[in-house]
Amino acid sequence: MSIVRLKIDGKEITSEKNTTILQAATNAGIKIPTLCYHERLNPIGSCRLCVVEIAGYDEPVTACNTPVLEGIEVVTNSDSLYRMRQESLKLLLVHHPLDCPICDKAGECTLQDLVFEYGIQIENYKAPEKPVEAVYATPLIKYWPDRCVMCLRCVTACREIKAAHALDVAKTGGTANLVFHPDRCVSCGECMQLCPVGALTENVSRMKSRSFIVNKVPTTCTYCGCGCQMELHVLNNQVVNVTGKNDIGVNHGSLCVKGRFGYEFIASDQRLTKPLVKRNGKFEEAGWDEALNLVAKRFSQIKNENGPDAIGGFASARCTNEDNFIFQKFMRAVIGTNNVDHCARL
Ligand code: SF4
Ligand code: SF4
Ligand code: SF4
Ligand code: FES
Numbered sequence: 001m002s003i004v005r006l007k008i009d010g011k012e013i014t015s016e017k018n019t020t021i022l023q024a025a026t027n028a029g030i031k032i033p034t035l036c037y038h039e040r041l042n043p044i045g046s047c048r049l050c051v052v053e054i055a056g057y058d059e060p061v062t063a064c065n066t067p068v069l070e071g072i073e074v075v076t077n078s079d080s081l082y083r084m085r086q087e088s089l090k091l092l093l094v095h096h097p098l099d100c101p102i103c104d105k106a107g108e109c110t111l112q113d114l115v116f117e118y119g120i121q122i123e124n125y126k127a128p129e130k131p132v133e134a135v136y137a138t139p140l141i142k143y144w145p146d147r148c149v150m151c152l153r154c155v156t157a158c159r160e161i162k163a164a165h166a167l168d169v170a171k172t173g174g175t176a177n178l179v180f181h182p183d184r185c186v187s188c189g190e191c192m193q194l195c196p197v198g199a200l201t202e203n204v205s206r207m208k209s210r211s212f213i214v215n216k217v218p219t220t221c222t223y224c225g226c227g228c229q230m231e232l233h234v235l236n237n238q239v240v241n242v243t244g245k246n247d248i249g250v251n252h253g254s255l256c257v258k259g260r261f262g263y264e265f266i267a268s269d270q271r272l273t274k275p276l277v278k279r280n281g282k283f284e285e286a287g288w289d290e291a292l293n294l295v296a297k298r299f300s301q302i303k304n305e306n307g308p309d310a311i312g313g314f315a316s317a318r319c320t321n322e323d324n325f326i327f328q329k330f331m332r333a334v335i336g337t338n339n340v341d342h343c344a345r346l
Pocket of ligand 1: 098
């Protein structure tokens, strides 16, 4: 491993050779503002908010995609950098309405925080509205073209993390816009999770809650055995949204379509809450004692008349490992058969 020495804001720093100025600064506890950068993606370099000065260089460079070099002296904050970042933000706001009061992202929006930090009070520049078709690659996500700041995190996430290539960019400059390939989209929501602003919002729970009033409960997804870590956003005892959490668990923040969007069943009034027993060819509600006694009686009858191998049990990949363990134990030790399987092989 090759180490280089450099100075950032007067502080002597050592860093591995292949790191960027942004990574070296972050490791040293020095904050450089970013918008398009995300630690799970290769640097995009589209927003220019991470500009820094290097002594002896004519122009500032972007810290997120400039590697450290031996002996450089970096300045991350100066009047001129502050003004440049202000101008970059004003340009990002050219198409962007400040509709934070009705935006799902308010309270956890990088742009909102930066606009506040850099004291932008009015939208200085205006451009003609972009005639963009707002239908997204998946109906589970709503795309707000006017809020999109073309940071390209979504396109990069779809390509680098999901390898789905469902998003692209068309045109350049002020007329650039996203292009969708619905046939390639797997509705995973990775693009939405990494969008730093409210340009991609969830179509299942839209405006049912605000990020700052929900209770975020960490849990494990129950849809399959991967054990992805997620956060349930709970409001008034109801799950209103689900998000992954970066760098936590085997999934590192990613979720699939089921884990991210398939939560409405939790509060569905169609869920079974009582056992059903078939009487005269029709299922009817019954008490637990009645249902369990009936099952135990029928198992015993079948076992006595035809032997334990006349019974087979199918468990579910939706259950926890512990539930599935106890189920196979029940089939083997109580029923006496090895006829046990689960839904993934049906
Ligand atoms: S994306 Fe951010 S800045 Fe824009 S309206 Fe939504 S909360 Fe406000
Ligand atoms: S939902 Fe997933 S596959 Fe579809 S565009 Fe977004 S990242 Fe790509
Ligand atoms: S939709 Fe979001 S992530 Fe994609 S380019 Fe626009 S602002 Fe960036
Ligand atoms: S964070 Fe470096 S250019 Fe956007």
